[in-house]
Amino acid sequence: MTDISAQTKKFQKELNSGTSSLVLLSVLNQNKEPMYGYQIAKMLEDSAPDIPMMKQGTLYPVLRSLEENELLESTVEPSVSGPPRRYYKITQSGRDALKEWIEIWKQTKKFVDANLKG
């Protein structure tokens, strides 16, 4: 017997690994000010409170890899309380990538929807 819920979890994780990069880039593109991780997580939560898509902890490694690929840049700034915060900002190549990614997303959505309807 196969474990359906484990398979579902894996499916969700695989989907998220692509979409989270897209969502993060888009959020940072819409915000003119640099944002730190908790702020982004809160914003995602507020934008769709009833859809628990991904754990907040998984956002950080994605932010990091986006920065590694120069789609984002970051600065560390001290905070009043607690550890310094890392503020992320989108770069020009990030904006260029986002434009292409949005197109891909639209096509993917159309393709998947068309096939799901049967």
Add this chain to the structure above:
Amino acid sequence: MFNTIEEYLNALKIELKDADPALVQDAISDAREHLTTALDAAREKNPELGTADALQLIVAEYGTPEETASAYKEVERRTSPVLKQEVKPRSAVGGFFGVYTDPRAWGALLYMFIAFITGVFYFTWAVTGLSISISFLIFIFGFPLALLFLLSVRGLALLEGRLVEALLGVRMPRRPLFSHQGMKWFDRLKTLLTDKATWLMLVYMVVQFVLGTVYFVLIVTVLSVSISLIAVPVLQEFFNQSGIMLSENVHYSPMLPTWSYPLWVLGGILLWTIFMNIVRGVGQLHGRLAKWMLVTE
């Protein structure tokens, strides 16, 4: 469940025990930043809420240590250091000359060159900072000064790590190691002073001066000997200068026979190729040294 943030971080450390220490440091630093901020926000909203209860809600959103660890491992698998790609094993001769196509060898050469400059700076900074800090400790303002100096050492260690990763291809921390926040600055100074990592970083800064100088002298010596060997035919044929000059006196500087030109040129090329192979090895060794001294477990 978790009663404090530290408990969560420890659990995360256990989940990441097989991962690269540099990755662990990054993950811990991200989690600490998020959990602290989230906890502060939760307390502001509802001061009555206990830490353990608040953390339970926060962790439910942030992810269990297991989930967080797997997210980091997953991304790490996709992003490896720039110069990591291994060159396929070839024949002995191909491997020997293949050093010229190996980005790690060129990276190491550049690093060894830069190490001379950074080494001098680190050494100056470490010695000046240490002596100023220690001598001012008899005054009250010496303590914050010492704290600032030790924090700057940590910052420089992170910077050096980025340099090592970019040029030597050894995975190093990408996030600063900020711990013990919420402490009074005097306690913070005490923690920094009793932390083995701080002292290892300071020692590294001094060692880098010695190594950087040795690297620089080696590069300049071998490079100039190689070039002058390769240039023997040009020097003798076009400039009528002897390839070897034993003394300022021209009589002691015999002209080398024409038939030996290819040998000198070949010798020069071989010497530099051997050196490049050594440089690649030294680069890897230095990377290991940096990892051992600059990355806390």
